[in-house]
Amino acid sequence: MSTVTKLELRTALGPVYRDVLPHPPRDCTADEVPVVDLAPIFSEDIADRKRVAAQLRAAATNNGFFYVKNHGIPQEIIARCKQQVLDFMRQPQEKKDLVDSRKLSKFFNGYLGKSKTKISRSETVDIRESFGFRYSPDLDPDHPMDISEVSEEVRAWIRAENFVWDGTSHLPNFKKDCIAYWGSCLTLARRLVRIFALSLGLDENYWDDKVTHPGADGVFNYYPPRSVEETANNSVGLGSHTDLQLFTLLWQDSIGGLQILSKEGQWLKAPPIEGTLVVNIGDFMMRLCNDIYKSTVHRVTNESTAERVSMPFFFGLNFNCVEGVVPSCTSESNPPKYEPISCGNWCQMRFKMERDEFTKGEQAKISAAPSALVVAM
Ligand SMILES: O=C(O)CCC(=O)C(=O)O
Numbered sequence: 592m593s594t595v596t597k598l599e600l601r602t603a604l605g606p607v608y609r610d611v612l613p614h615p616p617r618d619c620t621a622d623e624v625p626v627v628d629l630a631p632i633f634s635e636d637i638a639d640r641k642r643v644a645a646q647l648r649a650a651a652t653n654n655g656f657f658y659v660k661n662h663g664i665p666q667e668i669i670a671r672c673k674q675q676v677l678d679f680m681r682q683p684q685e686k687k688d689l690v691d692s693r694k695l696s697k698f699f700n701g702y703l704g705k706s707k708t709k710i711s712r713s714e715t716v717d718i719r720e721s722f723g724f725r726y727s728p729d730l731d732p733d734h735p736m737d738i739s740e741v742s743e744e745v746r747a748w749i750r751a752e753n754f755v756w757d758g759t760s761h762l763p764n765f766k767k768d769c770i771a772y773w774g775s776c777l778t779l780a781r782r783l784v785r786i787f788a789l790s791l792g793l794d795e796n797y798w799d800d801k802v803t804h805p806g807a808d809g810v811f812n813y814y815p816p817r818s819v820e821e822t823a824n825n826s827v828g829l830g831s832h833t834d835l836q837l838f839t840l841l842w843q844d845s846i847g848g849l850q851i852l853s854k855e856g857q858w859l860k861a862p863p864i865e866g867t868l869v870v871n872i873g874d875f876m877m878r879l880c881n882d883i884y885k886s887t888v889h890r891v892t893n894e895s896t897a898e899r900v901s902m903p904f905f906f907g908l909n910f911n912c913v914e915g916v917v918p919s920c921t922s923e924s925n926p927p928k929y930e931p932i933s934c935g936n937w938c939q940m941r942f943k944m945e946r947d948e949f950t951k952g953e954q955a956k957i958s959a960a961p962s963a964l965v966v967a968m
């Protein structure tokens with residue numbers, strides 16, 4: 592008899608467990624992971640924007656994942672960035688090590704080599720390589736400014752590090768093409784957060800002044816084809832996890848490999864759809880919504896014989912912003928489950944949990960896990 596298995600997940604509050612059905616992954620249906628047309632969010636008419644908000648709410652309360660089309664990011668910007676990712680990843684190891692994250696970064700910027708992470712304790716090490724960089728005010732497409740002009744509270748949380756660009760300056764136009772894509776994602780995310788606000792019955796501008804210097808992490812993932820041994824081992828490209836912040840915008844190439852855990856516990860394949868991005872809810876959004884919106888578990892395995900590239904963009908509030916459950920998601924009969932916390936501290940808690948586990952072993956992980964309630968700042 593086949594049985595349900597338990598999947599262990601890392602969260603900022605310690606491990607949680609999910610039941611997984613014994614059936615093999617299958618393709619998602621359009622009801623499970625819908626395609627939302629974003630064209631109306633650019634309309635002057637609030638009724639158009641509200642229509643999209645309603646679709647977004649439906650998807651966010653269902654499986655927490657959806658595709659978006661007509662998102663406004665030009666195809667050439669995506670194509671140029673993707674080519675830069677390939678040019679970077681196909682370099683000899685010593686060139687990639689010029690931006691080695693473990694050696695050079697205080698804040699998770701830079702390059703991580705193959706099999707250097709194990710995001711899920713229930714699965715193998717992650718056989719992906721990645722390159723990441725974080726919000727920098729001088730690169731902000733909407734209101735670029737020198738870091739010295741940024742208010743002190745926000746500045747203390749800026750996590751950009753220049754070595755990522757210094758160590759890649761031998762690649763022609765690398766920074767320019769990466770930033771063009773990242774900047775387009777940032778502009779789109781600022782528009783989308785307004786639709787998320789509408790979707791929760793809040794004023795459209797509810798978060799506007801909290802995303803001036805936001806969590807905006809650009810990451811490029813590279814999944815080489817699996818070796819015979821890795822295939823036999825069931826090696827994952829990136830193990831099961833949830834994303835941390837408000838929401839993620841993900842571009843994936845045409846190879847496929849992304850899977851989503853449905854609310855019933857069934858793994859669903861989310862195949863590439865030309866011209867779309869995938870959007871998913873993160874843990875911080877789920878917290879602000881008192882768990883109405885779902886931060887959904889997902890993972891990646893490249894089962895093809897070709898290399899796969901994906902480009903997620905993780906979006907949150909300004910890291911200094913302390914935010915509790917939003918008023919429209921609570922009532923007398925549904926009190927807030929969570930204390931206010933800043934988006935930055937929220938991320939730090941999960942990173943700390945992972946670090947403690949990595950460096951000190953099992954015991955440290957258990958003692959570091961706060962019970963359930965996060966202390967107010
Ligand atoms: O590569 C993908 O399709 C997803 C990547 C992902 O989930 C992540 O980087 O958090």
Ligand SMILES: [Fe+2]
Pocket residue numbers: 832833834889
């Ligand atoms: Fe993810």
